[in-house]
Amino acid sequence: MTIQARPRSPWESLDLGFALARAWFGRLWLCWWLTAGPVALVAALVLHRHPQLWLLLLWWCKPAFEALPLYWLSRAVFGEQLAVAATLRSLPRALPPRLWPQCLWRRIAMHRAFSMPVTLLEAPRGRARRQRLRRLGTGASAWLTLVCAQLEGIFWLSGILLLAFLIPAGLPMPDLTTAFVDAGPASYWAGSLLLLVAMSVVAPCYVAAGFALYLGRRTELEAWDLELVFRRRSPRGGRSARAGAAPLLLATVLAAAAPSPVAAAVMTPAEAKARIEAVLAQPDFGDTREVHVWVYVGADSPSAAAADDGAVLPAWLVQALASGAKWALIGLAAGALIALALRLLPISGGAQRRRRRRREAGAPASPPRAGDAPTPPTDIAAAVRHALAIGDVRGALGLLYREQVTQLRATGLALPDGATEAQCLRAARARLQPQALTRLTRVVTLWRAAAYGHQPVRPDSVAALLPAEAKACAHNDHG
Amino acid sequence: MSTANPPSDERLQDARDALGRIERAVNRTVLGQRQVVREVVVALAAAGHVLLEGLPGMGKTLLVRALAHALGGRFARVQFTPDLMPADITGHAIFDLQTETFHIRRGPIFCNVLLGDEINRAPAKTQAAMLEAMQEQQVTVEGQSLALTPPFLVLATQNPIEQEGTYPLPLAQLDRFLLKSYMDYPGADDELSVVRTVTAGAVGDTLDVSAVEQVLAPAQVLALQATAAALTLDDAVLDYALRLVRATRDWPGLDSGAGTRAAVALVRAARGHALLAGEAFVSPDDIKAMTPAVLRHRVRLGAELEIEGYRPDDVLAELLAAVAAPRA
Numbered sequence: 001m002t003i004q005a006r007p008r009s010p011w012e013s014l015d016l017g018f019a020l021a022r023a024w025f026g027r028l029w030l031c032w033w034l035t036a037g038p039v040a041l042v043a044a045l046v047l048h049r050h051p052q053l054w055l056l057l058l059w060w061c062k063p064a065f066e067a068l069p070l071y072w073l074s075r076a077v078f079g080e081q082l083a084v085a086a087t088l089r090s091l092p093r094a095l096p097p098r099l100w101p102q103c104l105w106r107r108i109a110m111h112r113a114f115s116m117p118v119t120l121l122e123a124p125r126g127r128a129r130r131q132r133l134r135r136l137g138t139g140a141s142a143w144l145t146l147v148c149a150q151l152e153g154i155f156w157l158s159g160i161l162l163l164a165f166l167i168p169a170g171l172p173m174p175d176l177t178t179a180f181v182d183a184g185p186a187s188y189w190a191g192s193l194l195l196l197v198a199m200s201v202v203a204p205c206y207v208a209a210g211f212a213l214y215l216g217r218r219t220e221l222e223a224w225d226l227e228l229v230f231r232r233r234s235p236r237g238g239r240s241a242r243a244g245a246a247p248l249l250l251a252t253v254l255a256a257a258a259p260s261p262v263a264a265a266v267m268t269p270a271e272a273k274a275r276i277e278a279v280l281a282q283p284d285f286g287d288t289r290e291v292h293v294w295v296y297v298g299a300d301s302p303s304a305a306a307a308d309d310g311a312v313l314p315a316w317l318v319q320a321l322a323s324g325a326k327w328a329l330i331g332l333a334a335g336a337l338i339a340l341a342l343r344l345l346p347i348s349g350g351a352q353r354r355r356r357r358r359r360e361a362g363a364p365a366s367p368p369r370a371g372d373a374p375t376p377p378t379d380i381a382a383a384v385r386h387a388l389a390i391g392d393v394r395g396a397l398g399l400l401y402r403e404q405v406t407q408l409r410a411t412g413l414a415l416p417d418g419a420t421e422a423q424c425l426r427a428a429r430a431r432l433q434p435q436a437l438t439r440l441t442r443v444v445t446l447w448r449a450a451a452y453g454h455q456p457v458r459p460d461s462v463a464a465l466l467p468a469e470a471k472a473c474a475h476n477d478h479g
Numbered sequence: 480m481s482t483a484n485p486p487s488d489e490r491l492q493d494a495r496d497a498l499g500r501i502e503r504a505v506n507r508t509v510l511g512q513r514q515v516v517r518e519v520v521v522a523l524a525a526a527g528h529v530l531l532e533g534l535p536g537m538g539k540t541l542l543v544r545a546l547a548h549a550l551g552g553r554f555a556r557v558q559f560t561p562d563l564m565p566a567d568i569t570g571h572a573i574f575d576l577q578t579e580t581f582h583i584r585r586g587p588i589f590c591n592v593l594l595g596d597e598i599n600r601a602p603a604k605t606q607a608a609m610l611e612a613m614q615e616q617q618v619t620v621e622g623q624s625l626a627l628t629p630p631f632l633v634l635a636t637q638n639p640i641e642q643e644g645t646y647p648l649p650l651a652q653l654d655r656f657l658l659k660s661y662m663d664y665p666g667a668d669d670e671l672s673v674v675r676t677v678t679a680g681a682v683g684d685t686l687d688v689s690a691v692e693q694v695l696a697p698a699q700v701l702a703l704q705a706t707a708a709a710l711t712l713d714d715a716v717l718d719y720a721l722r723l724v725r726a727t728r729d730w731p732g733l734d735s736g737a738g739t740r741a742a743v744a745l746v747r748a749a750r751g752h753a754l755l756a757g758e759a760f761v762s763p764d765d766i767k768a769m770t771p772a773v774l775r776h777r778v779r780l781g782a783e784l785e786i787e788g789y790r791p792d793d794v795l796a797e798l799l800a801a802v803a804a805p806r807a
Contacts, residue, residue, distance in 0.1 A: 168783045171732060398807040405806065417803040422764040451805075452713045453760035 003077060005215075005225045010140035013216030017209030024076060028204035031069040031087060035095070039065075040196060055192045062199065063102040063112060067120060068094045069207045074121055077215070098123060113148075113210025114141035114217075136221065139213040148206040155198035160191055226279075233275055381466045388459045396462050397447040404440050408432075421448055439465060485759065486706045494706040495757045498524055500694045501549050502755070508545040508691050509538045510673045511665025517755070518660045518772050519546060519634070523700065524707045524751035527657020527744065528613050528633040530598075530648075530776060537662040538673075539636040543594040545691045552591030552630070552697040559601035561644065565608030572621040583620055588612050589627060591697055595635035599645045606652050609633065613655040630700045650735075650779075657744050658769075659776035707750045711760035715805035720745045720766045726802050727774060732784045732794055737777040745773045763804045771795050 001023050047054040071094035124132045377383045380403045387396035413427055421444045449455040502520045522529045531539045547554035570586035612618050617626045721742050728736030749765040775791040
């Protein structure tokens with residue numbers, strides 16, 4: 001692959017970066033996994049109970065994973081394609097200590113793709129780095145970050161949907177929401193692995209495009225293309241050009257922004273002038289072309305011009321409308337982001353709300369549920385006493401039974417929604433202490449008799465099953 | 480919802496004892512098929528018919544004969560074959576040359592317990608001859624409706640493997656069976672007992688049910704069925720049964736779900752199960768226990784699930800876990 005050094009617009013540079021990524025995708029992808037793979041494995045061993053933290057850690061360490069592909073690419077662009085062993089040996093150089101800030105307080109920066117080559121290859125520090133970045137600008141790196149993030153998302157969702165579509169029609173479809181929000185089940189791990197794969201696929205493109213932006217910007221600012229031409233034309237530069245211009249350019253890249261001494265110093269001014277004129281005489285510098293195009297300049301008649309003048313809105317109104325439209329768009333975008341966050345973040349209870357909405361809408365795909373089994377109140381004793389006070393013995397027993405089911409689930413017992421009283425009792429036998437099991441058995445017996453058998457149950461026997469009363473009874477029994 | 484006159488404790492106790500005696504009597508003869516025997520006894524209490532499915536030699540015929548022996552009453556057996564005609568089951572009119580009149584000769588269906596052996600070997604026309612009898616407890620012969628003597632219980636068997644030369648039962652016919660029970664291979668110990676018992680002093684292949692004592696008279700069976708029908712049924716339990724049946728209609732993987740008759744059958748079977756368990760009321764556990772037997776022949780699996788080797792019981796188990804049981 002031949003890369004021509006010439007000034008490029010940011011979009012051309014991005015295109016060059018994606019072309020580089022396509023050409024060397026395998027090597028860049030391997031470089032990414034050389035650092036990401038071990039980290040993912042070790043993190044999975046440590047955080048296997050916390051898949052969200054595992055995913056967050058890997059996402060946060062992306063700059064460290066991208067350093068090795070960047071290092072390899074910075075060599076490959078200038079003709080030095082490192083083998084795998086050499087790449088592994090270069091790990092200490094590719095992951096210097098100055099990478100840490102990229103993984104810490106600079107992690108969220110939108111211009112990371114552009115600032116990484118500056119930080120890792122030029123290695124300026126502190127104020128010098130800031131000045132250097134200010135001088136280079138950031139090009140379209142923020143757009144690059146945005147597009148690559150979206151690409152990751154698209155690949156991730158596509159992977160999940162592909163897996164879902166591979167399930168034969170008619171087989172029970174897994175709940176896809178668990179791949180996004182609920183931690184723990186296999187589908188969430190599968191979703192997380194797919195996101196890691198999506199990150200690894202996009203990373204070579206991101207790194208290469210950021211590096212190409214960096215090259216393009218430096219070519220534009222520091223006239224590398226001219227310098228290469230000068231070098232080819234100078235006696236010493238000619239030898240370099242015959243050997244390939246790349247090593248020279250590499251030296252330039254790695255020698256920071258300081259202008260390097262050129263071979264022109266050994267020429268006389270007359271010789272230099274002649275060479276400069278020869279260069280300027282080349283088509284790249286002296287070519288002029290005359291182009292004729294039609295341009296609409298408006299109507300000739302004064303009346304039409306006057307009518308047009310009358311239709312023009314006042315400048316202040318145009319300004320106000322534009323400002324209003326801008327703020328409306330900002331508001332819409334903010335609203336959409338908030339709605340998306342509320343929908344996706346488990347901390348906001350989005351999943352629960354979604355399930356509740358689906359129940360309310362009566363979606364046919366979801367299994368029908370008992371609509372009259374609300375969550376037991378926090379103060380169960382007060383609620384039971386109130387139910388007994390108004391003569392609702394069945395309601396009081398229902399509260400106690402649901403509280404028992406909730407407690408059983410809190411102990412880690414997997415009780416499905418369809419678990420009946422006998423199933424709860426069977427499951428509880430292996431988990432509960434004899435005292436608690438006795439209370440549960442009593443609650444279930446009275447509940448079944450009152451609710452399903454319509455048999456009279458004395459309120460005081462229900463009140464005796466309240467947690468505090470049960471403890472007191474047990475204490476007295478032991479005493 | 481509850482019945483106006485729930486059965487007394489004494490009546491409940493009698494019914495439970497009678498069912499327990501029948502179950503024990505049949506279990507003494509048919510070894511290693513406790514679940515199937517229990518389901519058949521539940522169907523007896525619920526006054527429903529049973530379709531028994533199992534490989535040859537699993538004891539299907541023996542079970543039915545033992546049950547008929549324990550119940551007393553009249554027992555009949557029809558071996559379904561491709562050339563069997565409806566009149567061979569229901570009966571027909573014959574011309575009496577002496578009196579020059581037609582007389583109705585009643586078929587084997589006029590009994591208390593009918594064993595329809597290999598029911599799927601007869602064509603649909605003959606199978607349909609039993610629809611009226613199973614649903615309305617009557618038979619029409621030569622335009623004349625003849626009532627069957629209650630209790631009337633049909634126990635039909637079919638072989639799930641051999642499909643050549645068989646006529647699968649249509650859904651309308653299947654729906655008439657309250658339950659469908661699978662007779663699987665017995666455990667090693669049970670099988671050993673079967674072989675030892677059957678071969679001890681026996682000559683030939685005869686099925687000896689003489690050891691089964693008669694436990695009930697037909698009239699007592701009717702009383703027992705009335706007791707089951709009078710058990711208390713709460714609205715929450717009824718709602719649970721209905722939600723289970725309705726869930727089959729939208730459940731992924733099922734081409735067709737169960738109809739309203741299935742909901743009725745589920746409640747009836749649950750009453751029988753509750754009575755057999757000695758309860759005075761129907762609970763969600765009874766509904767859940769009977770759901771596979773009541774619904775497995777009323778739902779139709781999608782082609783994909785069948786190819787994947789799923790059985791209706793697998794889907795019903797998922798459905799039972801997902802449909803919320805009443806808790807308030």
